[in-house]
Amino acid sequence: MRPWTAVPPQPGRRFVVTGANGGIGFQVARILGSRGAEVVLACRNLEKGEAAARQVPGYDAGRVSVRELDVSDLGSVRAFVDAFLDEHDGLDVLVNNAGVLGAPYGLTADGVETHFATNHLGHFALANLLLPRIRDRVVVTSSREHRSGSGLDVDDVNWERRPYRVFAAYAQSKLADLLFMSELQRRLTGAGSEVRAVGAHPGASSTNITSGTGNPVITWIGYHGQKLVSMPAWRGALCTVYAATMDVPGDTYIGPHGRLELHGWPAPARRSKAASDPVLARRLWEVSEKLSGVTFPL
Template sequence: MRPWTAVPPQQGRRFVITGANGGVGFQVARILGSRGAEVVLACRNLEKGEAAARQVPGYDAGRVVVRRLDVADLASVRAFADALLSEYDGLDVLVNNAGVLGAPYALTADGVETHFATNHLGHFALTNLLLPRIRDRVVVTSSREHRRGSDIDVDDLAWERRPYKPFAAYAQSKLADLLFMSELQRRLAAAGSNVRAVGAHPGASSTNITSGTGHPIITWIGYHGQRLVAMPAWRGALCTVYAATMDIPGDTYIGPHGRWELHGWPSAARRSAAARDTGLARRLWEVSEKMSGVTFPSL
């Protein structure tokens, strides 16, 4: 497959990227900034966010800004959305990128398990809060590991009745992302909206995502192992950039084209049978609305 780096010009388009101070999100911001986009880096740590923003093309021209967002905290999600809606009359693309992997068991201030809160529920709430101002599309970041999450239990998302397994919790949260993407697209189509919901995953990309495991050996193996076998983060970021900028239908899922979707250039990615389960997607949506207090808006 031929390499793809031909990102279309993005002048006059505004992107919001969660978790953009490092890893894939940072590289997405850099690529989009280099093509003339306006970029909002939504970061939990403002100091790290500002340091990252200064490295994004367009920063000196005022096209790159940083806003605080802790996607695992629903109060922070609401505050961020309110501020953004008051500041901008339109947003072209929301890139739901922030994520955690292998975190020890913990509940957020909202009583939600960390992986589910960060990787899915906060982005679910943020998307629905911003949706009336989004002009083009929502990009949901999943993982090839979503295939290991088929045993998701929507009645025990806090892992109160099951032995907690951090990597299983991650896989199930990434399955939730794909179910969310598909159900969001169905609801957008039913509402007559031209906004698209699409997804992407970065394959094996060298990032710092294992830094929050709480286990020094696993963190060390993850950090150094990725640098030995994974693609550079900018290569993995191209899948997200492709999903965010190319003319693709809603409910399209993009990932690396190579073997096992670990390496390669942006291409159509495979999803599990569970990720195509419309009944499960509807059930998850209902539970997510109840947990977040946010519903699909009138468009």
């Protein structure tokens, strides 16, 4: 497969990228900025966000900004949306990128398990709250590991009735992302909206996503293991950029084209049988609405 780096020019288009102070999110912001886009880095840590923003092309021209957002906190999500809409008439693309992997068991301020809250629920709320002002698409970031999340129990997202397994919690949150993408597209289509919901995963990319595990051994193994076997983060980010900028239909899922979707250039990715289950997707949506207090606005 031929390498793909031909990102279309993006002048006049506004993107919000969550978790953009490092890893895949930063590389997505950097690539978009290099193509003339206006980019809002939505970050939990403003200091790190500002440091990252200064490295994004377009910063000196005023096309790059930073706003505070902790997607694990629904209050922070609502505050971000209110502040963003006070300053902007809307946006073209929302890139739901922020995430955690390997976090020890814990509940957020809203009483939701950390992986589910961060990787899915906060982005569910963010997308629906912004949806009336989104002109083009919502991009959801999943993982090839979603295939290990087939045991998703939408009635026990806090693992109160099951023994907690940290990597299963991650996999199931990433399965939730794909179910959200598909159900969002079904609702957009039903509402007659031209907005698209699409998804991507970065394959095996070298980032610091394991830094929040709380376990120094897992963090060390994760960081150095990725350095040995993974693509550079910018290569993995191309899958998200492809999903965010190319003319693909709704419910498209993009990942690396190579063996096991670990490495390679953007191409259609496989999803598990569970990720294509419309009944599970609708049930997840209902639970997500109840937990977040946010509903489909169209």
